[in-house]
Amino acid sequence: MNDSVRHGARQAMFGFLHLALIAPSIYLVLGLPLVLRQHGWSGTEIGFFQLAGLPAVFKFMLAAPVERMRWAAGHYKIWAIGVCVAYAVLLLAIGQQDLAVDGGRLFLMALGAGLMATWADIPVNALAIKVLPSSERMRAGGVRSAAVFLGAIIGGGLMLLVHERWGWQAPFVVMTIPILIGIGLLVVFKEPATELPAASTQGITARTALLAGYFKQPGANAWTLLLLSYFPLVGAAWIYLKPLLLDHGFAANQVAWVVGVLGSAVGALASIGTARLIVSIGVSRALVLFAGLNIVALGGLALLAWSGAGQIAFVVGAIALACTMGATSALAFGLMMGFTRPQYQAADYGMQASLFTLSRLLVLPLAGVMLDRFGYAGMLSSLTLAMLGVFALAMRQRHHIDRAVRDHQVSDANAFIKCKSNG
Numbered sequence: 131m132n133d134s135v136r137h138g139a140r141q142a143m144f145g146f147l148h149l150a151l152i153a154p155s156i157y158l159v160l161g162l163p164l165v166l167r168q169h170g171w172s173g174t175e176i177g178f179f180q181l182a183g184l185p186a187v188f189k190f191m192l193a194a195p196v197e198r199m200r201w202a203a204g205h206y207k208i209w210a211i212g213v214c215v216a217y218a219v220l221l222l223a224i225g226q227q228d229l230a231v232d233g234g235r236l237f238l239m240a241l242g243a244g245l246m247a248t249w250a251d252i253p254v255n256a257l258a259i260k261v262l263p264s265s266e267r268m269r270a271g272g273v274r275s276a277a278v279f280l281g282a283i284i285g286g287g288l289m290l291l292v293h294e295r296w297g298w299q300a301p302f303v304v305m306t307i308p309i310l311i312g313i314g315l316l317v318v319f320k321e322p323a324t325e326l327p328a329a330s331t332q333g334i335t336a337r338t339a340l341l342a343g344y345f346k347q348p349g350a351n352a353w354t355l356l357l358l359s360y361f362p363l364v365g366a367a368w369i370y371l372k373p374l375l376l377d378h379g380f381a382a383n384q385v386a387w388v389v390g391v392l393g394s395a396v397g398a399l400a401s402i403g404t405a406r407l408i409v410s411i412g413v414s415r416a417l418v419l420f421a422g423l424n425i426v427a428l429g430g431l432a433l434l435a436w437s438g439a440g441q442i443a444f445v446v447g448a449i450a451l452a453c454t455m456g457a458t459s460a461l462a463f464g465l466m467m468g469f470t471r472p473q474y475q476a477a478d479y480g481m482q483a484s485l486f487t488l489s490r491l492l493v494l495p496l497a498g499v500m501l502d503r504f505g506y507a508g509m510l511s512s513l514t515l516a517m518l519g520v521f522a523l524a525m526r527q528r529h530h531i532d533r534a535v536r537d538h539q540v541s542d543a544n545a546f547i548k549c550k551s552n553g
Contacts, residue, residue, distance in 0.1 A: 137266050141273050143315050144258045148277035149284075150308035151214075151254065154221055155247045156285030157301060158240050159183045165293055182240040185248040186487045192249045193480025196256070206260060206476065207321040209253035211313055217246035218309045225302030251483070256475035257321060259467050265409075271464025272405030275456060279398035287390050343471065344478045349534020352527040353469055356417070358485055359520045361462050362493040363513045364424045367431065368455050369494060371448055374435065374506050378444060388445055393452040400456030408461060414532035420457050421521040427454040428517055432510035462486065468535050 159182065166179065185192070196209050220243040227236045258270055289301040344350055371393075375385045408416045427450045433439075434447050466486070470478035500509040 152281035189480040206257035225299035268464035272460040275401035275459040276398040397456035436507035
């Protein structure tokens with residue numbers, strides 16, 4: 131098997147694993163509230179149930195034991211298999227619960243499933259970073275982003291239809307099957323051996339050392355600053371897109387099709403296509419180009435909200451936002467994979483993922499406050515102005531980040547050759 135075919139097969143495997151992990155998480159957070167409401171749960175109970183997604187903020191802490199408890203052969207694979215098994219068991223257990231009897235137990239199981247989904251994502255991504263050459267990481271970022279959008283279609287839409295047709299347990303059984311298939315793929319996958327890093331002090335000191343080591347990488351500070359601001363603004367607009375369309379005359383089923391199906395499909399396609407574009411034009415130009423496109427998409431929606439445009443215009447605006455979302459998230463995931471050190475892929479990826487999630491959670495309530503105070507046009511205009519600041523930051527830091535990525539590619543290529551010779 132030549133390298134091109136091998137890399138393509140590995141990209142497909144990791145894309146499938148991402149989708150298998152993401153779809154149940156999205157169902158628990160976005161799809162399940164509708165089901166719970168149908169079973170008489172109050173708004174407060176449903177609101178507290180959203181805390182099941184909280185473990186995503188603590189990925190860095192979950193990455194620490196993955197790095198600390200190591201095996202010379204199959205390290206990340208063993209971790210991924212173990213956590214995925216626990217994830218599958220919890221999903222099946224949730225399907226056995228009686229909604230009318232024990233909501234507390236259901237919440238704890240959903241929280242556990244969210245924890246396992248978050249935890250499994252760490253060794254799976256670390257394994258992808260380890261076995262894929264640096265030249266494939268932007269493509270891997272696009273695949274990862276596409277999996278999120280497809281997961282939204284499955285978890286936020288199709289599984290609701292499965293529930294309506296076959297009942298409460300059916301979606302959890304259906305979503306467990308891909309996880310079990312993914313476990314089988316991991317079992318037969320051969321992970322190259324890794325040299326064990328030098329022993330470090332346990333506990334707080336070890337976590338601090340891992341954190342400090344990440345920021346000592348050339349370009350890491352500049353990239354982290356962009357990571358905190360580049361995606362959350364357009365992400366907040368995407369979250370509030372559904373209520374925006376509802377309040378501008380769209381029926382609920384129209385919103386579901388425009389945002390949930392069409393928008394997610396466009397975002398997935400944009401994610402895949404963007405990966406090739408980034409490789410062609412380079413990271414430096416991509417950072418500026420996508421920031422500019424985000425400004426256009428956000429500003430366009432602000433103008434539509436201010437002018438009270440017709441439904442066709444809003445559909446075009448939603449598609450434009452989906453395209454920029456796909457492009458931005460593909461770039462973000464690709465660079466997150468790029469800013470990881472050999473032997474510490476899990477820790478460095480987990481730390482960046484925690485910051486990525488935390489920044490999104492912080493921007494969302496601020497956007498909600500602006501919506502209540504200034505309306506949709508005011509909120510979107512504020513996000514557009516903030517994105518102008520991000521554009522200026524990208525202009526300033528793009529060459530620094532691009533040089534760092536190129537240097538990483540050289541050093542990672544050498545590490546990949548060594549890893550390949552071990553496995």
